[in-house]
Amino acid sequence: MLQAPLKNIRVLDLSRVFAMPFAGANLADLGAEVIKIDTCQPQFMDTTRTITGPFPDNQPGELWWEQGGTFQNLNRGKRSLTLDLRSEESQKIIKDLVGVCDVVLENFTPRVMARFELDFESLRANKPDLIMVSNTGYGHSGPWSNFGAMASALEPTHGTGAFMGYMEEGEDGRLVEGEVPNKMGNSYSDFLATWTALGALMAALLRRARTGQGQWIDLAMYQTGTTVIGTGLLDFAFNGRRTLRIGNRHPFWSPHGVYPCQGRDQWVAIAVGSDEEWQAVCQAIGNPELATNPRFADPIERRQHQEELDQIIGNWTSVLTSYQVMNGLQEAGVPAGAVLTAKQALTDPQYLERGFFETVHNPPEVGLRSKGYIGRGWKFSKSEAEIKGPAPRLGEANEYILGELLGIDEARMKVFADDWTIGNLPEGGGAPGTVTLEEQEELGWIAEFEADYLGLLPPV
């Protein structure tokens, strides 16, 4: 019987949106009891409960605040306590709760935490060996420390756009390094913070186990994003180079890029790293002349003539599916991979064989079908790591946490319920409006949609 590594760890999760909630979800997968601090006041709710969606078949249901697909992925396996952090009583409950928790996760700006007296020094008074992760855009010190941040605008600020962008046509008509920065999007900076937080938190837990010391972790997403372009920063320090925007090309290998395949917006990535691999590509294309053409003899020549090569390879791939090209080239020992859509990922043999999508059942009243949720990038041979259950219903653990953990009596709980400090419903406010999928496609928010998607997914 495998044991969950964090089964005796209790986490107070004050965080919102993506980065830290996902860290909390991973801790729950590892067996920690993670208490999400929710609120009945819709204007202060975690936005993933309210506006992020997606809702089942794009229709927010009666219990819409429980239904968001992103919310469910990011908060699976947690407990929920509602509070109203504007009130001193709620702030006091947080402090008491810290006394029975091991870890606090939060992502308020320093100003907010200080106003609520929930900063590390105040909280540590109740828990001398507290470990707390404070995740902010720019950290708790320095001139920008009170600036708010969201991943979409933070990503270029932490410099990744200097090393990502399409190539542009130069004066002689050939492609040259691009001027316009691009971004990975998909809240990339948030996830860097998620993994960084987990790493730092585990280091602090390991030390606490040996010395009894707590630790405050002041995580700045701006810094996290800068650490992953260290090579680029050293290229500036030693060589004065500031950017590298070469599309899908590689500075040394060639051919290297994505090539169009059969179907709407389908692509395959091919990365040729050696002359043997190049010969194998020529074989696969079935063009022996290519193999002996001196213009493509080595990576230097191939880089020089990559536009021509891209044409030749693209002509070959465009009549095949991305999986056909991938499987054929892999068979011949060439690095190649289909550029998967989320739909393809959900049906991809490797993801399925690894059990990456874990089935979660919500209670029927929530109105969500059982479906696959996002797992983790690693597997343990001797420890349990799995999604423990759905995201918590709003305030589902109010009685357990306030009554059992903190010993608050029923009379006081009644007062909390009467003033909407605790509850299981939003205090007013309706379901968010949605934009029809037809309209979303027209606006370019989605690429396409399929009404019969359920039948196209593997059974859960």
Next chain:
Amino acid sequence: MPAGLLEGFRVLDMGSGISGPWCAKLLADYGADVIKLEIPGCGDDARRMGPFAGDDPDSEKSLTFLYLNTNKKGVTLDPSTVSGRRLLDHLVADADVLVENNPPARSKELGLNYESLVETNPGLVLTSITPFGQTGPYNDFEATDIVTYALSGLMYHSGDSDQPPLRNVLDQSFYVAGATAAAATQVALFARLTSGEGQHVDVAVAQCLGAHLVQPLPYYNYMGAVKGRRPVRGAGFEELMPARDGYVAPSVQGSQPWSTIASLIGLEELQDEKFATGAGRVAHGEELKELLIKGLSQWDRKPLFLASGEQRLVFGMAQDAGDLAECTHLQARDFFVKVDHPVVGPAQYPGMAVRLPGETISGSQPAPLLGEHNSEIFGVELGYSAEDLVSLRQLGVI
């Protein structure tokens, strides 16, 4: 490096390239004692990766190698030889963690699989980072960064919707995997506190990236919608837009009303009520984008970014490596560390992503020269004599 959240843990870094070495570097930065094991002669693949200091392709001057291997000691050792294997077993016996990123078949061939190593040290945590994991139909696929990015499902969403999917930044897949692996490795060390046993941590690069699909995935399995790349239409917010001296990322996110955003940009026409709601900005997207471009053309990046922060807005600005090197905010947080390397000399390196108040940060040790600590580790620590070391060198073992 901090005095040591992980002080006392011994990590063997048999990784090569980026993912394994980045994982081990993160552990080193948290205070673990990391020994890097390289193959004699050629060493870590990263030693042959450009760019190089002074553009001189010397194996001690690879900037990726120099960055990813600070705070480690370095020895050379060929595990495919009998003597090399004995040296490795000596090291494994006293280690807490071994990080490697060989293809699964190669690990087995070298006897670096868990079943072989656990016999030497049942408490060992073996962390293996591979493109797709130890199991499954793709486990022996050839892969580089662009291939794992593609097969993760993340690349499809990267770039502009009227262009092909766009590769990420400087081999990002391997940084995401290395950071995930560092966290998972420590979870295994934590589990060992109660179980007394080590274990195998099987990290798959593409799945580490796949974990980022928290929006595209439910878009499909909740409502059948395929999310694509960023739309080229729209009003230009949350996108990179031209300012006078480069690009900025204007944002409507955060809790401030539209009027604050409009007055920051400073164009009277933007105050129009029709732009005040999300729906209004969608309905009048093209007109808004033109006004936004006009307004932003009056600004340089940094003054706009600073004014946005002061007004509790969350605009971003596109910075390049030079901007970051000179960033006063990063300097105020003591982010950069001075590292003095015996071959390439001193430079400012990026430091840690987190600040750990109360921990003393001391100077950073440069990446090891190939085999730099052979005498210290094999001689002083394992007790091999000077003569032994000479024969090991002659045999090509170290």
